[in-house]
Amino acid sequence: MIYLDYAATTPMSDEALEVFQQAAKKFYGNSSSLHDIGSNANILLETCRCKLASLLNVDKNGIYFTSGGSESNILALQSIIDSHRKNGNHLITSVCEHPSVYYFFKKLEKQGFEVTYLPINEYGVIDLNCLKQSIKSTTILASIQYANSEIGTIQPIDAISEILHNHNVIFHCDAVQAFGKISIDINKQKIDALSISSHKVYGPKGVGAVYINPNLSWNAQIPGTTHEKGFRPGTINVPGIASFTAAATNTCEMMIEERKRLAEIRNEIIRLLKTNVPMEIVVEGDPTNHLPNILGLRITGMEGQLVMLEANRHGLAISTGSACSITNQKPSRTIKSLGRTEAECYEFIRISFGRYTTNQHIQPIINILKKITSEHKSKLRYSVSN
Known part of the structure; x- marks a missing residue:
């Protein structure tokens, strides 16, 4: 065959498989436990956070690990929107977003949010003038994918970012397909929040990450959550994260x-x-x-x-x-x-x-x-x- x-998904690389196996054997402790076995797992976790941050050229304090791309999109969007809802109720996205983003916004419409779905041209590119005209005084966030998963079209991210920041609109970008395929520099491109996934870069399924600018506020979805600074509940998948980091590093190098x-x-x-x-x-x-x-x-x-x-x-x-x-x-x-x-x-x-x-x-x-x-x-x- x-x-x-x-x-849709990549097979795990030999490097990622080896790292997963070794991490599962040697760093099996809960990274939140205070004994040495837990502390060692936490050291590996933070090493991975630093490495992934360097690949994206961002502050490690803005990296949060998740279960994959869809959860990364949903948690990032919901957490940021909840924190900034006092500033307005208008959101912007495009008609060709990944289902996890598109149907999330459809859900928000039922909750009283106003959502603008930007059209695309015959090649799949959004109209920048349409984006400008869509922005209102009540607009708080826009989510535009970096590249489309079906036709591969890359959006003009730099221009999109400039327009949104000139109007003080938060910019979230679904980069699940783009990460590891093309160069991404979050700081240079002024992307406020970005989602990526492990199994698109030859890492294990069930692992992903979100970057949120440390200067941007967000609300925890489950009160009392301690893992990932409250961003996501549940015991951290340290072996999976280590494997993801190894796969991402190798993919970016190539x-x-x-x-x-x-x-x-x-x-x-x-x-x-x-x-x-x-x-x-x-x-x-x-x-x-x-x-x-x-x-x-x-x-x-x-x-x-x-x-x-x-x-x-x-x-x-x-x-x-x-x-x-x-x-x-x-x-x-x-x-x-x-x-x-x-x-x-x-x-x-x-x-x-x-x-x-x-x-x-x-x-x-x-x-x-x-x-x-x-x-x-x-x-x-x-x-x-x-």
Whole structure:
């Protein structure tokens, strides 16, 4: 099986597995316990906090560990909004956010908040003028993803940040897909809060992190919580955090070289698909500002779910969109927001590459998709002729 669903989750790296095993054996104590075994676990925890902070170029006091990207988004947003609700009730996000963000804001609307959902253009980029016009005196926070998980489009984060800060609006950014793929400098980009996840960078599932600027106030969601300075209840997963930190460090060290390598694979696959597959291929997303590892496309006239199932039958693992909404069976919200018809939305598939994707995989990928589309086209011709 050729795995091409890295945007959904990455396999754990050998380094991450080794660190997890060693940490689980040697640092099994509760990091909040006051005996030496607990203190040793706490020392490792704080070492990881410092290392992760250095990767993001932020103060370690702003790093809070969580159970993953979705919880990072929800806890960060709720904690900050609760603390600043006295300043207004208007929030801004985009129509193409991850489900954990999009449906969180839908929930807040039922609680009396006013939410503006920014539209995107045909490439998935928000309109900066629309963002400016959306800001009100009651606007307290905006949450805009760094990069889209389905089409890979990278948002103009620097420009977004400048607009929001000029109007004293707090900026939260979901960087789960972007972290480890492209350079992120939170201080330089003036991002107030940011969410990342372990299993997108070859670390274990069930671990993530939030950065919140130490100068920004937030409210604990569960009164009396002591772990992570009250940000999240529950015993700290020290082995998982150590493994996450090792995986993130390794991924960031390889980032520049890996970005170039994956971009070349992506470009070659697009070229070969357009010249070998007997059906029209439409690549979705921004043609220049996109993640190197995500290729969102449509094969005109074929439902994406059919392509995915047939690809799986032939030993190719791809997806039809975000793994967090895949069981919904509704057209992709992102693709629909690009202005595509419902039929076109159902054509969408996502191919995402990673560390273990090689040049040797390219031709087998093309061969499988060529076979699938050729068979489908033949069936269409037969049904028409009969």
